[in-house]
Amino acid sequence: MTVLSVVVFLPLAAAALLLALPRLPDRAAAWTWVAVAAVDFALVVAMWIGYENGTGVTGGIAYETHLRWIPSVGSGYHVGVDGLSLPLVAMTALLFLAGAIHSLRERRRVRAYVVLFLFLQTVSLGLFTALDLILFFVFFDLSIVGMYFVIAGWGHGDAVRSALQFFLYTFVGSLALLLGFIGLYLAADPRTFDMVELARQTPLDGRALAGALVLLAISVGLAVKTPTVPFHTWLPPAHTDAPAVGSAILAGVLLKMGTYGFVRIAMPILPEAWRSHAMVFVVVGVVSVLYGALVALAQTDFKRMVAYTSVNHMGYIILGLGAAGMAAGADVQAGTLAVTGAVTQMVAHGLLTGSLFLIAGVLYARGGTYDMASYGGLAGTMPKFALLTATAAFGSLGLPGLAGFIAEFQIFTGSLASAPVPTALAFLGILITAALYLRALQRVLLGRRTGPASDRFADLSAPEAFSIAPLVVLAVVIGVLPRFLLDVIEPAARTVVTLVAP
Template sequence: MLSLAVLIPLAGALTLALMPQLREAQARTAAIAVAAVPLVLLLLVWIGFDGAFASVEEVPWMPAIGIAWRMGVDGISLSLGLMSAVVFLAAVAWPMAPLPRARAYYAWLLFLTGVSLGLFFALDMIVFYVFFDLSLVGMYFLIGRWGHGEAQAAALKFFVYTLAGSLLILIGIIVLALSMPETTFDMRAVIAEAPLARSGLTASLVLLAFVIGFGIKTPLFPVHTWLPPAHVDAPGPASAILAGVLLKMGTYGMVRFLLQMMPDTFSRWALPVAIVAVISILWGAFVALGQGNLKRRIAYTSVNHMGYTVLGIAVAGSALGTEAARAMALTGAVVEMIAHGLITGSLFLIAGAFWQRRQDYEMNHYGGIAGVAPKLTGAAALASFASLGLPGLAGFVAELHIFLGAFVVYPWLAAIGLIGILITAALFLQMLRQVFFGEVTSQTDSVFPDLTRSEVLVLSGMLALVVLIGVWPLWLLDLIDAAAALPAGA
């Protein structure tokens, strides 16, 4: 089923590209139907899920050098796959203004669906790398062809930055494979062997390559500068995918490669990684607070929230504290990935609604939206409160686990990181006050259209999951089972 969840969207993308007679509405309907298939398949995989690594599928590809089409899931990859399928379905279903080249737009969305799920399910390092690079292609075209403003420049910067990072990742993958007793790219074998455990400088350089490569994708300070222009100039659904799914490829890679394949080396360098994570938390929050552009403000909160995720991963990889604390931090990091995907994905769709109505993201051009668009206001308020970590919503569950683990392992870093939560609360409350409850401006003194029925349906589905995780997280925590992902002996 995992292979079908990857290949069916790819086949759907190719089919749409080869059917010029389809109109925009027909292309959208077909894309929604295809995007729903992976979600259904993954729900079936979840029903039969029995632990790591499950639902394994393997077909030889280049057997002489140990490369194969290997697919499988543990609790972390399955939960991220389910979240990604939800975000992609929402992005495809999100109604857009009349689109130029609509078939190609929906084809690229389906292409990204397939390669993104393929990356999370890959159990072969080369297959992982192939999907990692293919995701850059899909997002490059979505930003460059359907974006606005300086979209071409933003797409190019995104592609060059992340491609440079992926080359560092490839070097690390090759060294890991060659360090095995018998050359293989099977992730399960590399995790079991941990081949660079006693390699000194070589292991440290490989770790550095992975940290930089995955740090760019995440993104971490100071290699985050590609992110704000990419978000601001991308169409709303593309921004939702970029924040909701593609950024998680970086943190997921850290879990798989740093934490599981290089546990000894990572434990020696976990503190510097945690320090960079806390800097990202604070930098993202403070810079976001200073943004007057709605979409740019939301973009910088991603730097802040992914900093929480990396802090949790660094705590999990540390040799300090207790195993329970490290497992708790890793659980929080994974829940943060899922919560951020749903919450910030929703926020970017909401920002896209502003662009579709007024082609303007400047917050000081808006005011009093609550009086004319109560549905939009309700969705924005719920997503904002979830993003700032209000109890009863998904963000709180994630941050509680991360900081409980971090206070055991790195108490001073955890205390400093808490400042980021205060600043995040301030920036979202200020945004809500100004845009939705402030004085009516020229942009809203006429009728400002509220959310349509389709928009309400999409946002309701995503935000309902945010509430469900916040109120009853047990089902997700049981699925993730972060303790099982910790390296043996941790």
């Protein structure tokens, strides 16, 4: 078994062990998750170092395993990482480690809670490393099941209804995705579900109608998971009612399954269809940017506000990928920059929005509400909380020196040449996002203390600080010294743009 397979399945093995030891104390179960997540993250860091130093093929697939699984339909256990997936694998491992540390304060049905998150960790890592469509789909669907039980079992408010809405929306989307995968399989010669082989064949090139229909099916399935407008309506209630760690994983990891699917599957396997319909994705991206920002601006609930900014930030990614399709063949450098920015945005959003949802959990733990009007003046009594909240918010709005700026700058620069008007409109999203975050910071951190006991709120506990701070610090590191990340992403992004080019 390769190190990559160990990274993927170690959390699942730990979950099975916890189920086999029913008398293990809850505290021990919680610390088991922390230990497993820490080991997993350390292994991913070692993989990253090995990849950069040439153990893997620079810009290509490394740590690859390809075994027979369902040979009758040409599907195998094919996993590996490249510059598109390795950053997301690292971000996923870090977010689950942060979630494990944050969950040390959880007291409700801890064993089941830990087992579910360990299951989700394996599913998430498996999806980002999958190089077979059926394997990708299995992990895609299992992530829906795991998150459904997290929201329904440990959420608050109308959690069961929100979990059901999340499950139904995303499950219907996954059926559309499966339909698209079957279309690719039937078009291939020889028939296969292997992504690498399908990208080599591009089986639907020259078949405009069939290519458009398959792209539509795949795009609907991925757009629901992303989510983009108009498939976003499940997101705000799911986030609002989910536990803090559930929201962080949902936003930081599960949403990226949709955007990653576009750059891993739709673009390289359906290049002609992507080029032909790239403007549709640009328009959807801009609409998501502006709609997400405007609706977030209208929120008084901190957690719903952050949820709607996810629609906004996912819109930037779709804009960049669509613009790369329009630039393909004409301006490879611009297309590469847009795709690099889109993947960087996936990482930046995961770190910053994941930290903001954990911060929302801190607010709820102190005051029992996400209503921003119930707080005020917290910077005076919770200085560590205020520092991390302000840094994450400024990063999310794209302030220079933080990861969000690096991502958005590349997306806008790469998109302007091929889609100048939509890109100019998307710039307005930054202004609106700045307004909503500044207003939120004013309400929660500054001004008069309006909460019933906000002047007596304790600052961050050790688990809270050690879960949130690393995410924010890494976002600062990427904002100041991005080369270690961009050097991994850019060769793979150039490969994707080359495959999309006519």
